Amino acid sequence: MLETSGRPDARTSEDPARGPDRTPAAAAQAGEPTPGVEAAIERGAARLEATAAERARMRAMRFDTIAVHGLYSMAEALANQGGINEPAILSPAQHFASSDDMEAALAYLAPSWTYSRIANPTITYLEEALALLEGYGLDEEVSATTTSSGMAAVMMSTSPFLTLDAAVGGGRPRPNLVASAQCYGGTFMLFSRYAAERGVEIRWVRDAVDPAAWAAVVDEDTRVVFGEMPSNPGLGMFDIAALATIAHRVGAPLVVDSTVATPALMRPLEHGADIVVHSLSKAIGGSGLAIAGAVVARHGITSRVGPDELRENFALHVKLGPLRDMGPGLTPFSGLMVMNDLRTMRSRVDHWSRNAMAVAAWLEADPRVLEVRYPGLASFPGHDLAARYMTLVDGDADGAPAPRFGHLMSFRVAGGARATRAAFDRLRLVWRATDLGRVKTIATIPAISTHQQQGEEGRELADIPADLVRLSVGGEHPDDVIADLDQALG
Numbered sequence: 001m002l003e004t005s006g007r008p009d010a011r012t013s014e015d016p017a018r019g020p021d022r023t024p025a026a027a028a029q030a031g032e033p034t035p036g037v038e039a040a041i042e043r044g045a046a047r048l049e050a051t052a053a054e055r056a057r058m059r060a061m062r063f064d065t066i067a068v069h070g071l072y073s074m075a076e077a078l079a080n081q082g083g084i085n086e087p088a089i090l091s092p093a094q095h096f097a098s099s100d101d102m103e104a105a106l107a108y109l110a111p112s113w114t115y116s117r118i119a120n121p122t123i124t125y126l127e128e129a130l131a132l133l134e135g136y137g138l139d140e141e142v143s144a145t146t147t148s149s150g151m152a153a154v155m156m157s158t159s160p161f162l163t164l165d166a167a168v169g170g171g172r173p174r175p176n177l178v179a180s181a182q183c184y185g186g187t188f189m190l191f192s193r194y195a196a197e198r199g200v201e202i203r204w205v206r207d208a209v210d211p212a213a214w215a216a217v218v219d220e221d222t223r224v225v226f227g228e229m230p231s232n233p234g235l236g237m238f239d240i241a242a243l244a245t246i247a248h249r250v251g252a253p254l255v256v257d258s259t260v261a262t263p264a265l266m267r268p269l270e271h272g273a274d275i276v277v278h279s280l281s282k283a284i285g286g287s288g289l290a291i292a293g294a295v296v297a298r299h300g301i302t303s304r305v306g307p308d309e310l311r312e313n314f315a316l317h318v319k320l321g322p323l324r325d326m327g328p329g330l331t332p333f334s335g336l337m338v339m340n341d342l343r344t345m346r347s348r349v350d351h352w353s354r355n356a357m358a359v360a361a362w363l364e365a366d367p368r369v370l371e372v373r374y375p376g377l378a379s380f381p382g383h384d385l386a387a388r389y390m391t392l393v394d395g396d397a398d399g400a401p402a403p404r405f406g407h408l409m410s411f412r413v414a415g416g417a418r419a420t421r422a423a424f425d426r427l428r429l430v431w432r433a434t435d436l437g438r439v440k441t442i443a444t445i446p447a448i449s450t451h452q453q454q455g456e457e458g459r460e461l462a463d464i465p466a467d468l469v470r471l472s473v474g475g476e477h478p479d480d481v482i483a484d485l486d487q488a489l490g
């Protein structure tokens, strides 16, 4: 059985000696372990070594192989009655063989999972696979922590940096968060809540494709720089590498929400980002059977605030601290649903991207459509950035480079908001829903749905006109999707 290292309950951030990496020597200093506990620690160390060896073995494999197998090896299967799928451990808590095992685990001296709010073996398989996929091709340690939703991941990836420390009120200006104005409606609302409830200044960047627009507002009071790429629903782009440099210059981490791209098309860590957040509810969990999220981070992130372990392993820090205390962990059942879809992520994203390209090209050529925003179109303002950052991992069937631009687009219908609603209401195959990244093609009007609550001004800031339709293209034959759009446009 795979287990997470680290038992959080006994741990405080001020006491790194109690962290998961505490050595037996440090433990001895803190009080002699009994021979029984000592033996439990040794058994735990052997398990950790086996996990590290399996991680190293899988890291040498290709993207699809990692997605299909993760860290669930034949040896793991034999320990689970031979099952070739990861076991579904729905139990809230772990049974220990003895008080020695329990003591070693709860003192963080041996790997354990203990309680499913914080860690769970099924979830750990998902997290290990996500970390390997997001860090694919990167010669660095990467860790992942899953959350109950994408919004929980956005919160967990930003809130630990927004502490109101002694500097505030001591003459220093307010801490600020710099973010792309084109972002998911829920993210816009969360950051607005940070402003209202914590006094954090939110600096929205409208012209995200221009690095100078970011550089102009990032300063020494910036705690975190956050960008969504491609953004939902505007497909906004930015230069990840340039933005990482700008953030790091002031000691702030760069967080990228790359839900729409997925690691099959883009891996921001490789370009200098510190943390990646995903809504696993979308394309990664493309069958649409669960709400879930993930925080994936390189080890050794940049941050001026927070304890050392926050910088050393941010994902683990979140799991053992904020997530433990606030409780937005992922349920094992949902984790299992997502893991099942994760295995086919690359081929699905490839397929949907090719379908989306066909639909976007058709829409662009139609006079009933004012404008199409799709990163794959040469007319799209962020096309060059998309071409630089988005490409199908491991290339096409022959291994040749394969530019792919994802499943999401938006378009404006000629004739204004009323004509847009009329066309939307005539759809017969494309679902009307506030969902995306699905095997089923889905459309929404963001101004009256996902981005309704941020108001007229917020929508103006994020460039979401009333006649904009967001379209997430799935696995149907594109000709049938096009035929539905054709009859709907009237």
Ligand SMILES: *Cc1c(COP(=O)(O)O)cnc(C)c1O
Pocket (backbone or CB within 6 Å): 149, 150, 151, 152, 154, 184, 186, 187, 228, 231, 232, 257, 259, 260, 278, 279, 280, 281, 282, 291, 292, 293
């Ligand atoms: C949906 C979405 C989220 C929020 O994810 P949930 O799982 O719905 O909480 C965050 N970012 C982006 C880009 C999204 O599309």
